[in-house]
Amino acid sequence: MPPFKLPSHFPSPLYSFDKNPLSNQGISLGRRLFFDPILSKDSSIACGSCHHPSQAFADTGKRFSRGIAGQFTKRNAPGLFNLLWQREFFADGGVRHFELIPLAPLVNRQEMQGDLQELLGRLNKNTSYKQQFSQVFDTDSLQSKHLLYALAQFMGSLISATSRYDQYVQKKLPLSDIEQQGLTVFKQKCSTCHQISNQLFTDLSYRNIGLDSVLLDVGRYNITERKEDKGKFKVPSLRNVLLTPPYMHDGRFSTIDEVLTHYTKGVKHTPTLDKGLRNNTGSPGIALSLDERRAIKAFLHTLTDTAFIRKHHK
Template identity: 50%
Template sequence: MCRGNQILLIFILFSSFTACEVDPPIKEQLPSNDIRFVVPPGWPNPQYDFSSNPLTKNGFILGRQLFYDTKLSHDNTISCGSCHQASAAFADPGNSVSKGINGLAGNRNSPSLFNLNWQTNFMWDGGINHIEVQPLAPISNPVEMDENLKTLVNKLQSDASYRKLFNNAFGTETVTSQLLLKALAQFMGMLESYNSKYDLYARGEISFTTAEMNGLTLFQQKCNTCHTTPLFTNLQYLNNGLDSFFTDGGRAEITGFASDSGKFKVPSLRNVALSSPYMHDGRFQTLSEVLDHYVSGIKNSSTLSAQLTGGIPLSVQEKQDILAFLNTLTDHTFVNDKRFHDPFKN
């Protein structure tokens, strides 16, 4: 989730119990009972495998409810789902930067959310080092949700429906920050994307068109170093030539090293056709603009990624073929999976 200066966060456990009024019941039925984490054949082992946070249907239900609940924000107007929409592979379509409470704008683009269990660091600058801690950043950020964790726990504790959901998931009606974060990790960790047209092709189930095949060949020659299969990211922090001078230091704001200035996490290209606008600040509205940048828009600096020196030469036809291939990375099964959709609307 997007934010400005980010810092490593640690768990702060709060627990409270207060009297409450009876709240409307929360829907608990999933469209599917199939709540299991899948490691697709040929994929590396995930970094987070739920071994310390056993995945259950009720834990997933609670995490999904929390993800879409505006109660997580200070003024009860913004949820995680406000800036991470399922139809856009959990990005924020059309917004260069997202807006939080009181219409306040951040300074980074909201990235897509999927295949998070394979990541060791989160955010554009890698400032968060664990999926269970990650939600603390947007919850506490003053231009996003601006909520105090203790206050949030108290709000949920005073809600009869949440006490029931916590009891179903963890065997206790006492709401704690640790259990809140574990539930969110169960939902977010289940956001898996591995059934795009490309995946069907890779499994030998379908064939590509000529343009898609040509695009795949070009991608393997010119893009695969950074956008490595099967995740379509090498999870590194690189400067891709957006600027010569940096108003946002990126990774350097976490490490303090000048050598990291202008470096941001390489995003996955899965579902990239759905997640416009692009780059850490959302400066490009279309994939064609992104390709034009790599062909002729690279700006030199001391931290520029070596493989981008001089840009990436592509003809008009080659750009069209790469775009055809990038469209094969859209996972319609994932974005249409009602298990991941807003329970307040279902």
């Protein structure tokens, strides 16, 4: 029996566990590591210090998270779910391989300041971990790939596909009138980027939504160094979005209302501004009536996945 079922209304995942066979023990080991501060240099910070299960694995209420010695992260911590369907990770897509994600926070100076060799030494000396690793991977010498595989099994198991919206898609329950109106507006005005047809609420692309005319964070340009990528950030999923304020790569907006006000009248025109946010009246942005705003908010509520939260918040 596979340890978890892939949702039948989702596309095929982009990461397969061919080289890293999934097991319940593997996921448990990954979970233990995720919540264990032993992974950071001074054993003070775990992955779970910034990614909380009760908040869809985001760091709700904080613009920036605090890592080792109280240092702030450079970006807002996103929720973690449906990672098996993502091509690239982080707001600028700086990590291209699912298994390599943990290396970034592990060695980052603001986050965990770890040293992989030193950490492996520490884990190898811990009899309980050593035993658990040898059970899962059938090996006496714990290597970095085993650490990454176990974390990949846990991260892969974080699947959010049981919101009220999912039940609606699977024809198990109806949406209310206002939620239905919100879905219609969303399809017209938001889904070119927050794609609905793939169930992910993102088309996985990078876009400039006109947050700033002078950039503090150049986003995708960090990785590609192509000038057309300045100010572009990965389109985030909007699943569980009500649970994960504040919003945007730098957590600048505290509420959905502030986000919607940005789209209607805050969009700044710069050379890389997305075509979808330019319009021929001269003022960039997306026009939304008060009724449409209300309906969109009602619709976004249907993306809160309480079963997902309950499953992982133990």
